[in-house]
Amino acid sequence: MRFCPAPSGWLHVGSVRAALYNFLHARHHGGSFLFRIEDTDAARATEDSMRSMIEALAWVGLDWDEGPLVAADGTLGERGAHGPYRQSERAALYAEVTRRLEALGATYPDLRTADELEAWRASHRSGAGQGPPVVKASRFEHDPDDLARLQTEGRPASLRLRTPESGTVVVEDLVRGEVRWDWDQISDPVIRRSDGSATYPLANSADDVAQGVSIICRGEDLLSVTPRQVLLHGLLIGPDPEDGSVALIDAAIAQVGLPPRDPAWQSPEAFAHLPMVVGADRKKLSKRHGSVSIQEFRRQGFLPETLRNYLALLGWAPGDGRERLDDDELIASFDLAGVGRSAAAFDVDKLTAFNGERIRELPADELAERLVPYLDGTEGDEVLLADPPSAEQRALLHGLVPLVQERMQRLDEVQRYAPAFLRDEVELDxxxxxxxxxxxxxxxxxxxxxxxxxxxxxxxxxxxxxxxxxxxxxxxxxxxxxxxxxxxxxxxxxxxxxxxxxxxxxxxxxxxxxxxxxxxxxxxxxxxx
RNA sequence: GGCCCGGUAGUGCAGUGGUCCAGCACCCCAGCCUUUCAAGCUGGUAACGCGGGUUCGAACCCCGUCCGGGCUACCA
Incomplete structure (x- = not known):
């Protein structure tokens, strides 16, 4: 199983749910959970956004077996036997894989400029106001004369993967069952940009195979991208063009000196495409819906265990009517096959109610300690406690907890009650x-x-x-x-x-x-x- | 436009041919409790998108239709 977000910085609740499902399924079946950062698009990735993302995922409590880490001193590290886990550090592998794919004849160059590409699309549109045409080698690939001419001009080339011109692909999806496509509807994807860098389709497939990912579980937005991936998987575990006795991926891995694959493992077995998470208005989740990043939920005083429980229920249920489940129960009963197929709306009210219930169940002393960050300025602006709190402040806080515990739904609400007790003067409302x-x-x-x-x-x-x-x-x-x-x-x-x-x-x-x-x-x- | 996916109360789930005039939870409303606010307890409102089939019988199977979503990038 693996969770591989692009490092936008904010960890979206939809992403967290995907990560959670990966985590639960892996734990349920005794597999491992891998976390990889897909930063092939260099322009989008920054060190800070990556760090923020890693910390956020750790805060939710989804412990990954392999992947990047942020050490206590703030430096980036990683754990796992198939690293590195940031795609920006695996460029050599992609280049090597691509070179071998070329040698196989599985690719062809595209020397068009952006304008020429656009012109090609325009002239191949099936009608006015219609979408772009499918890119197929049969009608897109340069003929030999053009190719030679363009190449002598020294134009940079991107590389496309040759997909079958006809026939059908069938993909076994754990949540949707069999899904099929006709190859003639699927465009030949660019796998190497004209600047030489690898694109997502190539990097993602190469890594999944190289790192031994057996179940690919992700958002439904990636469903239609699956055919080209199964094609790539097949090519990667197929014979290498230079040494037919080994798989292409293994030859490439050896060439660049990355950790070898587990010999017992063959290739990805299955996909699982999760329905989207939408807002209460059934539209795509965005800032308009309030908090959408996990960091924001933390600041508002939602407990990570509430998030795990609630998010698990967004598209899945144990089947016996239970809703309040702790981690062990979640792991014991979760299965991807039981995940629903329709989009799930994120309901903050229900999350909040859940959170209130959990807060009420917390032992008073533990609640008091978990409240500290919301009172010392760590989470939020209200500073009512010293860091660390004095003995007197601690005593007051522990005395306050029983009075407020049953009337809080979020930890940050303590900021409403505490001033009257932690300050000498009271402000009359x-x-x-x-x-x-x-x-x-x-x-x-x-x-x-x-x-x-x-x-x-x-x-x-x-x-x-x-x-x-x-x-x-x-x-x-x-x-x-x-x-x-x-x-x-x-x-x-x-x-x-x-x-x-x-x-x-x-x-x-x-x-x-x-x-x-x-x-x-x-x-x-x-x-x- | 094309391809793919989906459609049970406002929301999340349950339901996989009869036991469903559809169950649970959140929200909402009312009552009880009560020093405020909560919490708790009790009760209530509210749904199988639509139309055809198949069948003795359909929320569940099939077809069509409508609606929603995703993809259709040298983003992931």
Whole structure:
């Protein structure tokens, strides 16, 4: 199995799902999971985007058996017996393979300029407003005279693979069953650019064969590109033009000194084309749909285990109705053959609900630790903790977790609750002030709360008893007492449970906040009327 | 235009000829609980794209049609 994205930098959720399926299928069947970076298009690849991608994949928790790595000190490395795993470092192999393919007569040169190519296409269009014609050697290849003339001009040549002029290709696809094409509909792909570099079709096929990839699992967008790949696979494991007793790929590998293939392994066995992941509007996933990169989900406080679970369900289900699955369960029940065939819409609401459930199941201490990056500025701008947190901050955080755990859906939401507890001063939310404090009894409730809290034992039950007593004493419902006090103490009409919040805050800070809110409440009352 | 792929509630899945007037989950709505917000519990709304066949019987098989998507690059 292998996952081989182009290094755009952002790791798209669709890509992550493909990687996940690769990972799960490999683990389920005891195979290995290979991660390779397809950076044959030099212009698109940067070192940073590559690093970001590798780190993101590692963060999701998809451990690969072979592929590039980012070491703790930030340097790029790799692991595995069939490296290197960046195509930019395998150019020699592609050149050697291409040379042998030429010797085989499986290719032909194309000396056309971009303009000439366009002109050819225009003149071969079947009608107005129609798509480009199929490139076939029979009508595209230069005749010998032209070729000789063009070559003496010293024009650079690209190289195309000669595909069969007729007949049918049948591909066995694990998710779609048999898919077939007529060769006369398939264009001869460029396998070597005129600047000498290899294109994706060649590099991808050569690597899959050289690295012993047995199942090629990727997005449906690559389905129609499969025929030329099976053709290439056949050529690569076929006899070498110079030494017919070995396979072409093995001769090329030996020539450039790359690690040899596993002798027990023959060639790719099967393809698996995954349906696309689309947005809620059924359109292609893009920035319009909010976050689409895995890095963004991390910043928003989604747990990697949630992502693994949710993404696994995007196009697949275990069949027994379960939805909440941990990694072991996923690995045990996942099979590519069970993957659906229609496009799956990415539903952030469901992901979010899933995440909330998982957060609630986390042991409180673990949650506290996982919250730290969202409070110390690592993820997000809010800086409420020192790095590392002080003992006092840690204690407050651990005390806060039970109060907020069941009301969080994402880790970054802690940034909403924490300031009231981790800062000495509280900022009174204007909307809450306007909504609650002008009401009858607010001023009295705050005054009375300050009085009883000054004396009471500092335990949750005692605090509760004292505050509930105020309700009878002032002759108003408890809600009328609790809301003003809540605004005064936490700064907002929406907060974790009151008594626990007050207890966590401590007597000193609670009383200070009540005192500070009193004039605000009086003023709000006065303004009203 | 051509080739390929797909189409069960708003969304994700289940369903592979009868037990489906279609099940589960998210969303949404209502109620309960309740110091706010949540969480939890209970209930509810809502779907087999359409048309033909095959069959005693079709969401499931076949054909057509419509709609959506992918590819049609010296991108991957």
């Amino acid at each position: 204007p909307a809450s002030v306007a909504k609650i404090l002008p009401k009858a009894g607010s001023v009295e409730a705050i005054e009375a709360a300050a009085e009883v809290l000054a004396e009471v034992d500092w335990t949750v039950p005692a605090i509760e008893q004292a505050l509930r007593g105020l309700s009878g004493q002032l002759g108003i419902g408890f809600g009328k007492v609790a809301q003003p006090v809540r605004v005064a103490v936490t700064g907002s009409s929406v907060s974790p449970p009151l008594f626990e919040s007050i207890e966590l805050l401590g007597r000193e800070r609670s009383l200070a906040r009540l005192a500070a809110a009193l004039p605000v409440a009086r003023q709000a009352r006065a303004e009203l009327g």
